[in-house]
Amino acid sequence: MRELLDDIDRWRNAGKRIALARVVDIQGSGPRGAGAAMAVNEDGEVIGSVSGGCVESAVVTEALAILAGEQLSRVVTFGYSDDDAFAVGLTCGGIIHLFIQPLEW
């Protein structure tokens, strides 16, 4: 998240609402470890990344739903192969767990 602070501060100073997505756990092979982070503002601008590009667009959709109040802060998981799965996965076959919340703290 260190690398996101300048942009986050700029957004905060502009009064933008922000959602923060952080990788909390990885099972199997994953391109980025726990702590990888991205942030999305209410205008849909995105900084950072949480995988090698496999799940970022799905994370943006989730983050915007949380900012819109359609979803609560929660852990989302990508890479499951069962029917509850999201439509996206990691090309390397790993499972990635992210916590997404509004940055209102």
Added chain:
Amino acid sequence: MTPYETFSSHVRDNSPVALATIIEGPNVGAILVVTPEGAIGGTLGNDDIDRVVTRDTMGELEAGRTIVRHYGPQGQSTPEDLIDTDTVRVFIESFSPPPLMWIFGAVDFTAALARVAKILGYHVIVCDAREIFATRRRFPMADEVRVTWPTPMFEERGERLGPRDAVCILTHDPKFDVPAIAGALATKVGYIGVMGSRKTHAKRVERLADVGITSPEQLNRVHSPIGLDLGGRTPEETAISIVGEIISSRTGREARSLGATDGPIH
């Protein structure tokens, strides 16, 4: 200050700080900001859980670990206390200060190495005794440029170097190299690399012997000639080979092509 402002000011000051965030259970999204001295902002909902999570987070921060831990709503952490209670999952994320890279010698290779090291997240200090070369204008990418000899630099700050850090000696000049190597060997620094041809290295080993550095344990810590055998020539290619060697010496890998090996990638 909000918890975020407290947290971000510590990160910017390169002071160790951790975030403990409830990711499941009551109070999802609640945040506690923790430093090695204790909690300094936010709350997870009650004093009991704050106290237990603060203690655990201080331990994880000390180890530089990022991990999910499980508690009861009042911070219960023993398995029998967790039966028949809600489980609170807490994501503990440690932000350690960036690793250090000291580069001795203000030469062309230095600028390229400093640039690559910044990409990898190092706090980079360029050090040379020659005032006209060791300037901010030549090394704007470095975090600090010091005009000094190696020995005072190590005396002043050598204790700060640890296993995650690197000392790269690019001077090519024995009156600078030898004290820099001796200074680095007296620290706990994880990587020491010295530039020079194989011939230069052989002569340098003789000079090191003159100052009493002869043991294989000491000499094995010195990577020289510096870098992996990539066959590159330019300062930028050399910089990549140096940081490649730093990574492979940390992971203990042989730095071959993944296509030529089997086993886990990470």
